[in-house]
Amino acid sequence: MSNGRSLTDPVGGCSKGTGSLIAEVMTYRQGAAKPKKTALANVDVAISGLTQKPPQKTAGNGRTTPFSGLTPGAYTVTVSGSGTMKDTYDFDNGMTSSTKEVKKGKTQSYYFEVPWFWLEHEVKYPDGKTFVEGVDWVLYHKSPSGQTDFTQHSTGTTAGSTISLDKIPQGQYKLLLKVVYDPSADAAEAVIGTPITLKAKISGFDVGTAGTIDICDAHAPGTALKTLNGSVSENQAGQRELAISWTPAKADLADLKSGRIVFRPTVQGKSVISAPLPMLNKETYQVVDQDGANLTTNITIRFSGGHIVDERAVNGTVDIVYPWNQTVARMNFPGQNGTRISLDEGGIPTRTFSTPS
């Protein structure tokens, strides 16, 4: 024993006519089926009774040195924690105060158990059985003493088992996984010249963290055709997201071979790929007669991939939306039978044809 006293030698520290007491504090994981108890050091131990003695702290073996020279009588020993100890060990429940009789020539022992707080966390697939490895996490904590916001407690990466944290502050815990998920767009298709908002939900990253959204050919998701820059924000529902408005331009998509894009939101290396989104061209056609006068007429266009557009030109203009990388294969002007049509598509030689008479 470091203090030279022993619970097995209770009279060792007693002076004639007085008694003494010694306190011992052990700790264990609260709620454990078979708790393994260990000594708890630095616990504040105060006594009250006929003789006043200054408080002590428990040593590494969980014990105080004897409070000696005590006038025989009832003495109450109270144990308490200070600083972080108060938050990580449960001094509020269970026995932290005990009154016993100290007798002349004897050393009375007082024994306490103060459990520690703990938390476990794990990440599994929905089957509830299989651990998911390699997911970065952030653990936040909020103390029960009126703290309103969570503060970061620790970070790590999931492994193939439950992560156990012992001797942690009591309170509420929030586990956020650092992931980018649920990519979505506010339109079912992307159209040249029309703004579209691309977004993904974000977890585990602070508001303001920089992020990107790569626009890729659906058939080449590894190569970005265009990269949009943004940052993590929080929407009205409190959901963090990376949302960027994009107005597709033909120049951005020069290497888009297929008619569909996917987009890849990324925050600090965490990314997700969206489902394919049709990419559509949008062009304004001018429809004029041979004298240059604007026409108001119905127009039917069949494109090279089989897409058919039925629109009406009003005062010589009509917006035609059609799949990316398709060209006009056939055109008809119902109501303009027997008309000779010139088609100037810009960039390719003008084509001329006639509607049936």
Place this chain on the structure above:
Amino acid sequence: MHDFRNAHNNRISGQVLPRLQLSWSVHRAWHGDTVKILVRTEHVKDGTKIKLEIITVGQTIASFDKETISGNSLDKNYPIDWKKTKLPPKAGDFVVKGTIQTLNLTATSPVLTVDLEVPAFSF
């Protein structure tokens, strides 16, 4: 989702959904071309086995069951050589179906249109 809470002296059980996406490297090809099957996953462990089936008109014409995911992706070259394969009538649109049995996960790619006939030209 991805925000899991509990008080001290408890266990927080987080959950993530694995995800599987498949596509072809091109949307149109000719017999004899080599195309790529592109597999992208989320939260799938390296070494996880995936079965790939090439399907047309409801019939599986080729199958690979020894492929594995690495870095949440798999790019597999696939030479289109069906000379010895009995293709069903009206074959022309092909999808690749991926199955990760251990995760009960299945996905199907968009269509790859393959020109099976020798082009006929007229002058």
